[in-house]
Amino acid sequence: MKPESLFSGPEIERGRRYNRPRYLALLADVFVGTAVVAAFAVARPSLGLPWWLEAPALAALVLAASALARLPVAWWSGYVHEHRWELSTQTPRGWLVDRAKAYAVGAVLTGVIMLALVGLARAFAERWVWGAAAGGALLVLVLGFVAPLVLEPIFNRFEPLVDEELHTRLRELSVRAGAPVREVLVADASRRTRRANAYVSGFGRTRRLVVFDTFLDAAGPGELEVVTAHELGHRKARDTLKQTGLGMAGAALAAVVLWLVLGEEAADPRNVPLVLLVLGLLQLAALPLVAAVSRRWERAADRFALELTRDPAAFESLFRRFAIMNVSDLDPPRAVRILLGTHPTVPERIATVRQ
Numbered sequence: 001m002k003p004e005s006l007f008s009g010p011e012i013e014r015g016r017r018y019n020r021p022r023y024l025a026l027l028a029d030v031f032v033g034t035a036v037v038a039a040f041a042v043a044r045p046s047l048g049l050p051w052w053l054e055a056p057a058l059a060a061l062v063l064a065a066s067a068l069a070r071l072p073v074a075w076w077s078g079y080v081h082e083h084r085w086e087l088s089t090q091t092p093r094g095w096l097v098d099r100a101k102a103y104a105v106g107a108v109l110t111g112v113i114m115l116a117l118v119g120l121a122r123a124f125a126e127r128w129v130w131g132a133a134a135g136g137a138l139l140v141l142v143l144g145f146v147a148p149l150v151l152e153p154i155f156n157r158f159e160p161l162v163d164e165e166l167h168t169r170l171r172e173l174s175v176r177a178g179a180p181v182r183e184v185l186v187a188d189a190s191r192r193t194r195r196a197n198a199y200v201s202g203f204g205r206t207r208r209l210v211v212f213d214t215f216l217d218a219a220g221p222g223e224l225e226v227v228t229a230h231e232l233g234h235r236k237a238r239d240t241l242k243q244t245g246l247g248m249a250g251a252a253l254a255a256v257v258l259w260l261v262l263g264e265e266a267a268d269p270r271n272v273p274l275v276l277l278v279l280g281l282l283q284l285a286a287l288p289l290v291a292a293v294s295r296r297w298e299r300a301a302d303r304f305a306l307e308l309t310r311d312p313a314a315f316e317s318l319f320r321r322f323a324i325m326n327v328s329d330l331d332p333p334r335a336v337r338i339l340l341g342t343h344p345t346v347p348e349r350i351a352t353v354r355q
Contacts, residue, residue: 003330003347007323012330018085019329023336025077029070034280036066040273054269055118056111062273063107067099074099082193085327090192098192101154113139114272117258121266128266129259136251144244148202158185158210166221170209170228177308179235183208184228190214196325200231203240219321222314226305233304239297246293254282287339294342302349315353319346 003012040062047057079095082088090098116135120128143151152158161167161184174180181200189197189212196215202208209231216224234240258266261278265271306315323330323346330347337345344352 003345006347006350007330011324015323015327015329016331018081018327019332021081022077023333025073025081026340029073029077030284032070032073033066034277034284036069037062037273037277037280040065041271041277044270044273046270051118051122051269052115055114055272058269058272059110059114059276060107062276063103063110067103071099087194087327088192089190089194094192098155105151105154110276114269114275117266117275118269118272121262121264125264125267129255132255132258133252136255137248140247140251141244144203144240144247148208152201156187156189158187160184161186161211161216166224169221169225173225173228173308174209174232174235177229177232177236177304179232181207181209181232181235185210186213186216187211188213190217194325196322198227198231200234200240203244207235207240214325218325219318220314222309222311223318223321226309226311226314226318229305229308230301232308233301234297236304237297237300239301242297250282250286254279257282291337291339291341295344298343299352302344302352306353312353316350319349319353322346 040058045058047054047061049057075095079088079090079092082090088095113136117128117132120131120135124131161170167184170184171180185208187210189195194214196212196218198209198211198215200207200209209228211224211227215227219227258275258278262271262274266275302315306312309315322328328346329336330345332341332345343349
């Protein structure tokens with residue numbers, strides 16, 4: 001179904017004018033970041049520190065240089081452009097604080113990984129790959145558990161849904177879906193954005209459903225039930241566990257690729273930038289596969305939600321609201337769909353509902 005049959009010309013053009021410059025900014029961001037890391041990989045600098053300090057320090061230095069080089073593009077894309085389209089509610093200070101937090105989290109995690117990698121290579125020579133593969137997979141698993149409790153609160157505050165009637169309806173919906181959640185939380189997204197979203201995270205004791213306060217304030221009860229049912233569809237299908245499993249497999253595969261590229265040279269901390277470059281290129285290479293798998297899961301969750309709620313009108317209203325509030329690209333270029341399209345387009349989702 002063509003977008004023109006579902007949305008007006010101005011709505012389609014609005015999404016195009018907002019998103020097309022962002023695609024170019026993203027391309028520039030990736031190019032600049034990769035170039036900076038590649039320059040460090042070629043130079044192989046040394047800070048003159050003991051290896052156990054050199055590895056994490058070099059990782060932090062490379063990430064800092066990359067972040068600074070990409071800052072102009074990030075500022076335009078994440079602050080200037082968002083304010084121009086009245087999507088951002090952040091102050092310049094708030095935006096910079098978020099960037100600093102993201103850098104700090106990334107530097108700590110990356111530093112720990114590089115320290116472990118170099119330590120394994122120094123201890124086990126050619127056999128370090130087995131420990132690295134197992135350690136990488138274990139790290140992904142641990143992050144899946146602790147991220148909702150440790151990492152997410154760094155960027156947002158989460159409060160229980162205070163509307164008791166709505167909370168009861170959503171909890172009952174989760175039971176009816178056969179995928180009960182421990183908590184329904186509201187994130188204070190409005191201090192950053194006017195966008196709307198909802199998601200599930202964690203598993204086991206950390207599983208929870210999170211709704212943006214922006215969406216909670218704008219949506220009706222039917223739309224809230226539909227979006228909850230969609231997220232419960234992910235829970236019912238164990239998509240979070242599948243995603244974690246794929247991440248663990250990807251981490252193990254990355255360790256093997258690094259072993260093929262570096263071998264015993266991984267023991268030299270000066271090769272930390274090369275490690276970061278290889279990992280970055282692997283992430284880029286995996287984009288089409290990750291996007292394709294995600295689209296498949298999203299379609300299945302849409303079908304599950306429609307079958308659970310039996311409310312196609314609310315379903316279509318929900319996606320229209322998302323499209324308008326988030327200024328979605330209703331007809332993205334094919335390359336963008338393949339590389340970045342983790343969800344079907346809004347017209348595709350509405351067409352599925354009507355079918």
